Amino acid sequence: MTPTIALDPQSDVPLVRQLHEAIAQHIDRGAFAVGARLPSVRELARECGVSTMTATNAYQRLVADGYAEARPASGYYVAAAHRAAQQRQRPFLGRTAVDSLWLIRRVYEDDAPLLNAGAGWMPPEWLQTDAVRRAMAALSRKQSTPFGRYGSPHGYLPLRQQIEQLLAARAVQVPPHQIVLTHGATQALALAGRCLLQPNDSVLVDDPGSTNLFATLRTLGVRLIGVPRRHDGPDVPALQALAQRYKPKAFFIMTNLHNPTGTQCSPANAYQVLRLAEQHDFHIVENDVMAGLEPPGATVLASLDRLRRVIYVGGFSKVLSPTLRVGYVAASEDMVDKLIHAKMSEGLTSSEVNERLVYTVLGEGRHRAHMARLAQRLAGAQAAVCTGLSKAGLQVFAQPEGGPFLWARFPSDKVDAAVVAQSAVEAGVLLAPGHLFTPSQKPSPWMRFNAAYANNPQLFAFLARWIKDNRP
Incomplete structure (x- = not known):
């Protein structure tokens, strides 16, 4: 039966x-x-x-x-x-602590027993996986597909022309020869770092910000300086003081749908950031991997600056399929020459097969509708998770207007979220503690949540129980 x-x-x-x-x-x-x-x-x-x-x-x-x-x-x-x-025991074998290395390793594994409430990506069911399958089938049937040669150093031209149109819709005017395709947005950020920075240079980053970005920049031997993030973008007075003190070469910033807070830069904040970049002579690397999911009227630094000091980074893995590691960087002509040289010296060309797949998916004509549905679905999940976390006893930094991420904290400053995350693993929940998202990596009562996964009674029950059991 x-x-x-x-x-x-x-x-x-x-x-x-x-x-x-x-x-x-x-x-x-x-x-x-x-x-x-x-x-x-x-x-x-x-x-x-x-x-x-x-x-x-x-x-x-x-x-x-x-x-x-x-x-x-x-x-x-x-x-x-x-x-x-x-399979059920594998996530727990050999674990010592929920640190940044553990998180980076585990979050990319398909561990069904763990509720990955702090994930950095969308559920597969929310992406254009069917469109990717159709594109793969169509590409495999084409006799002209160049499986036996390297691609262009710039990347597949038809896709760069499509990106030109996508950026124009965001008021970023850039011709295809100023766009370089990369093996995902992570490589794009790394290439920008290689072109701008030398060992021991100071570089500004969002605080909190992307743990993967911090790891990438640390491999360059630079000094990370955290710029506090507010509800409307970077803390401008703090940014000014840090720029005066450390003379940074660059500021890596996520303007919209910020990871991990989910916040947006206001227009006034964006203009102040650009003004300080001009005044203190540093470049801005704008990470916009969630482009297309932000609310209407969102500010784009590359649009305001016209790629004079701004290097703009985007990608498709977050919204199409993580198996398609295709990113891109748009910059001035001089900077593009440096990026091409860095790209070729690091790993030659990027995958033209992946780039053709993305080109086919975008050309299918359903991408815009997919993005609209995804944005609406995320907005609903954000509202539900904010409510669930608040009822469990956490304080939400700001209710995001879109995207997957939100930032919430435990009521007491004495709580170390890493300790909570360790307990959560034993309860079958994978959390992302706040210390992983700060350059200093000091203990923090904050946590990042992904609304696409976190709307789950199991998570809310665990958090409420932990707060109740550990109340002073």
Whole structure:
């Protein structure tokens, strides 16, 4: 007899994830015996009121997690017990502390038992994965696809022409020859750092800011100087004082849908940042990897500056598919020459195959509608997570107007979020403690949350219980 599986179509948790987790729980409890045949795809879809595609995707995830195995022309079967047990235990083996290295390693693993409430990306179901599959099929059929040669140092020209149009819609006027394609936005940021900085230089960064960016810049041997982030952007008086004191060469900033606070730079704040860059002679590297998800009227530094001091970085991994590591950087002609040289010396050209795939997806004509749906879905999730965190006892820095990230803190300054994160792992929740997002890495009561994953009663219950149990 098939155990009952109850799904909630009104939940923000995708049906495929609900179905996957329900079957995994039944296997854990022994409701499905080892080696037993699971319901057929059609049977499962009919009993649960979902599409056969949803049922198939749930089974494929169970196979990837070691819970099930697929037998051709036969169906899906419960995998051997030791395989499932090994998969469930793997995230916890050898763990010593939830530090930056642990986080970077673990968050990119597909660990189904962990609720990844602090993730840095969207759920696969929210992305254009079907469009990527169609693009791959179409590209594989083309005889002219250049699988046997390197691409252009600048990157695939038709995609750069598409990016020119995307940037024009954001009032950033830049011709294709001033756009360089990269292996993801991370490489774009690293190349900008190599072109602007020397060992022992001072460089300004958002505080809090991206832990991955901090790690990238530290490999250059530079000194990171944190600029406090406010609700409307960088703290301008603090920025001025730091620029006078440290004589920085650059300021790496996320203007819109800031990671981790989710905040926006106001127009007045943006103008002040550009004025200080001119006054103190430093470049600005503007990280805009969430472009297209921001609220209407958002300020773009590259638009105001016209790429004189601003180097603009964007990418597609966050909104299309993380498997497509395609980013780009737009800059002045002189800076582009330096970026091309740095790119070629580091790893030659970027992947033209990936660039052609992105070009095909964007040219399909559905990308704008996808971005609108994604932005709306994130806005709804943001509101729900802000409410859930507040009810659990946390204080939200600011309710974001879009994007996945939000920043919240425990009521007491004495709370070390890293300690909470360690306890959360034991409860099956992966959190992102605040010290990882500050250059100083000092203990912090703050945490980053991803609204696309964090709207979950399991998370809110854990936080409320932890606060209650640790109240002074």
